[in-house]
Amino acid sequence: MKSKITVVGIGPGDTADMTIRAVEVLRESKVVVGYKYYIPFIRHLLPDDAEIVMNGMRQERKRIDKAVEIAEEGRDVCVISSGDAGIYGMAPLVYETVRRVGGDIEIEVVPGISAFQKAASLLGAPVGHDFCVISLSDLMTSWAVIEKRIIAAADADFVTAVYNPRSNGRYWELYRLKEIFLARRDHDTPVGYVRQAGRDGEEVKITTLSEFDPEEVDMFTVVIIGNSRSFLKDGAFITPRGYSSSSAVMDGTRAGQSIMIESFRTIEKELSNRDISVDRKWALLHAIHTTADFEMENIVKTDDNVVGTIYNALTRGGVRTIVTDVTMAASGIRKGALERLGIEVRCYLNDPDTVALAGEHGITRAQAGIRKAVSECPEALYVFGNAPTALMELCSLIRAGKARPCGIIAAPVGFVHVCESKHMVKPFKSIPKIIVEGRKGGSNLAATLVNSILCWPDAAQLKPGRDV
DSSP: OOEEEEEEEOBTSOGGGSOHHHHHHHHHOSEEEEETTTHHHHGGGSOTTOEEEEEOTTOHHHHHHHHHHHHHTTOOEEEEESBOTTSSSSHHHHHHHHHHHTOOEEEEEEOOOOHHHHHHHHHEETTSSOEEEEEOOOSSSOHHHHHHHHHHHHHTTOEEEEESOOOSSOOSHHHHHHHHHHTTSOTTOEEEEEESTTSTTOEEEEEETTTOOGGGOOTTEEEEEOOTTOEEETTEEEOOSOSSHHHHHHTTOOHHHHHHHHHHHHHHHHOSOOOSOHHHHHHHHHHHHHHOOTTHHHHEEEOTTHHHHHHHHHHTSSOOEEEESSHHHHHTSOHHHHHHHTOEEEEOTTOHHHHHHHHHHTOOHHHHHHHHHHHHOTTSEEEESSOHHHHHHHHHHHHTTOOOOSEEEEOOOSSSSHHHHHHHHTTOTTSOEEEEOSSOOOHHHHHHHHHHHHTGGGTTTTOOOTTO
């Protein structure tokens, strides 16, 4: 009859966190091999006459060699492993050793609750979607390989559990991991860490990626970093089971808004320069989201604090009107946001007075519409997505002292007078403005830049689309 090595995952250390099968095996074991730090966790479960073989840290191979030696004598032996025996545990080493010596030994692996599972249960439900586990220990894996895996996990949006995060000799690796994730994840991404999970001295903490302090972590700590959909609610760290609309409802967003949030986070990760003000980034993300054109990084020019300044003018400064050059630009401005803020959009292109004025003076209807608008709404936010002549007309009226707009969105599109019209706006230093330089632009782009202004309070959380 073959002798047998049973590799038992004893969980984090508390008997309550052990599987029934693990407890049964331990109670029947006559010979037990294990790390001396873990033996006290299970000693009360062993028979009084059980033979115990133990040694210290980093002597795993010696322990397994001894276990194989005992098995070759014809005796069954139990090898204990913290957490799950197959996850950074002793099971692989048992198989490797038995294969190396060529012994005729039966092997059974009894699974256990891994430390990251216990830590997750204490934090809430952080591993509800695809996840990975990475060890920062470079004893058996080179740092170059570990760093590749960290980058892959961050890029792939995995919930990531971190084992062996820090020790006296390894002090910088966790800082590097944080740096990699900050370059690829939202800074408000939830992070939870648990020290001595399931043991005396257990400590649980939840924070954000930007606020996470590696100095609070040691070798007995498991760190869990959320994915782009993870959120905090009532003190719990939660990762929804999917990216679907049903998961969006859990964190208070609707399906359309959820998709838009995900899109913005994707765009932000792909910006060539993320180190820009929230104000500029907010306008830029809206522009790229609408056009799928990352050239917007180079051609969308924003005055300092332009989004917040125009928002304040429209909501606190007494201005309640937005004027567009064409009806298409007006139609792209979110009606829900306008109603929420009590703001009116006007387009004078088809106004009878505009038609008459255009015919009388031999100018375009777009120009005439701006003349009419300025006569009624000189302080409005003026938005241009189509007609460069309309923008040029506004510039002339500003110089004549007849128009005092609270802001200008200059995004006409085309080939004639387009670039010149945008250059004409630039000298007005006292007027907040967003300019889409060159030939590119369009009513949809102009409208989305207005929408970025109307939802400015959501910029800090990078949570667009409340009015979608």
